[in-house]
Amino acid sequence: MPLATTRRLALPALGAAAAAHALPAVLARGPARRLTPGLAGQGRPGGVALTFDDGPDPLGTPAVLEALDDLGWRATFFLLGTQVRRHPDVARAVAAAGHEIAVHGDVHRNHLARTPWEIRRDLATATADIAGETGVRPRWFRPPYGVLSTGTLWAAADLDLQPVLWTAWGLDWRAGPADDVVAAIMRSLRDGGTVLLHDSDCTSRLGSWRSTLAALPLLAEELRVRGLAVRTLGEHLGTEVRAH
Numbered sequence: 001m002p003l004a005t006t007r008r009l010a011l012p013a014l015g016a017a018a019a020a021h022a023l024p025a026v027l028a029r030g031p032a033r034r035l036t037p038g039l040a041g042q043g044r045p046g047g048v049a050l051t052f053d054d055g056p057d058p059l060g061t062p063a064v065l066e067a068l069d070d071l072g073w074r075a076t077f078f079l080l081g082t083q084v085r086r087h088p089d090v091a092r093a094v095a096a097a098g099h100e101i102a103v104h105g106d107v108h109r110n111h112l113a114r115t116p117w118e119i120r121r122d123l124a125t126a127t128a129d130i131a132g133e134t135g136v137r138p139r140w141f142r143p144p145y146g147v148l149s150t151g152t153l154w155a156a157a158d159l160d161l162q163p164v165l166w167t168a169w170g171l172d173w174r175a176g177p178a179d180d181v182v183a184a185i186m187r188s189l190r191d192g193g194t195v196l197l198h199d200s201d202c203t204s205r206l207g208s209w210r211s212t213l214a215a216l217p218l219l220a221e222e223l224r225v226r227g228l229a230v231r232t233l234g235e236h237l238g239t240e241v242r243a244h
Contacts, residue, residue, distance in 0.1 A: 038164070038237065039163060039164060039165060040164075040165050040166070040194070041164050041165055041166050041193065041194025041233070041236070041237070042192050043192050043193075043194070043233075043236035043237045044237075044238070045192045046192075046227075046228070047191075047230060047231050047236065048168075048191075048192070048223065048228050048231070048236070049075075049076065049230075049233045049235075050075040050076070050195050050197070050230050050231070051075060051076045051195060051197070051233065052077050052078065052196075052212075053078045053142065053196060053197075054078075054083070054104065054108065054199065054200040054201075054204070055077055055078075055079055055080070055083060055090070055094070055200040056077075056079060056083050056084060056087045056091045056199075056200070057090065057202060057209065058087050059209065060201060060209030060212070060213070061077075061087075061093070062093065063209065063213050064199040064209070064213060064216070065097050065099075067216045067217070069097065071216065071217070071230075073220075074100065074230075074231070074232050074235075075099050075230070075232060076099065076232045077094050077100065077101060078102045078104035079094070079103065079126075079130050080108060080126065080202070081103075081107070081125055081130060082106060082108075083202060084126075088133045091130065091133045091134055092133055095134040095135060099232070100140075100234055101130060102138045102140035102141065103123065103138045103142075103161060105122050105123060105126055105141075105144055106122040106123070106126035107144075108202075109144055110144060110145055111144070111148065111152045112147055112149050115151060116150070116155060117151075118151075119149070119151045119152055120155035122155075123141065123156065123159050124159060127161065139161065139234070140163075141164070142163065143163065144203075146166070146196075148163060148165075164194070165194075166193075166195065167188060167189065167190065167194050167195075168184075168185045168187070168188040168189035168193050168196070169184065169185065169197070170182065170184050170185045170196070172197050172198055172204075172212040172215065173198055173201075173204030173205060173208050174204075174211075175201075175208035178211055178214035178215040178218055179218065181197075181212065181215035181219075182215050182218045185222075191226075191228060194236065195219075197212045197215070199212065
């Protein structure tokens with residue numbers, strides 16, 4: 001068969017493979033999230049799950065932990081393996097404070113640009129290192145940028161990790177005013193939703209964690225007015241983390 005003909009036949013197959021790889025990313029965005037409420041983080045009514053990405057961070061994480069302690073809140077922290085290796089004492093402090101430990105991956109890289117085997121290796125490394133430092137084998141997993149691929153879902157299932165995204169986020173990585181962070185959350189937050197914030201600026205604007213920190217007491221007042229409790233994902237979705 002001529003090379004040109006082979007290429008013409010191969011292109012549709014490659015296109016179909018790429019589309020299949022990216023399909024979960026499409027289904028997890030916008031209105032399509034309603035089809036997968038568990039994946040979106042929609043849990044039982046009466047409260048919301050509070051989650052933080054990109055830590056542990058030697059500046060942002062301790063400040064957030066102190067604020068959560070003042071508020072009497074427990075949250076879920078999606079840790080990066082690279083950050084855990086840099087700051088193992090901070091990772092241990094998150095667990096010691098009674099918060100839920102989850103996996104954000106090893107490096108903060110879009111899964112659409114990675115093969116299934118690369119993704120699995122990334123998740124396996126992060127999960128092992130996080131469990132080794134915190135003493136907790138995480139259950140929950142959130143991909144960087146919230147972007148899922150077919151490879152993501154395969155790797156997570158193979159490692160017994162449950163993907164979960166969010167229903168509301170504060171855009172706190174922009175380092176804007178605390179009022180803007182809370183307004184962004186409340187635009188889409190509903191009873192039973194999951195909130196995404198960040199306790200680290202390792203993948204965002206320098207010092208953006210300060211916006212997160214300043215927003216927490218304002219968020220507390222908004223939730224109090226609405227009668228919504230704050231929970232970990234395990235409490236929210238009904239599956240607690242497991243001891244390592």
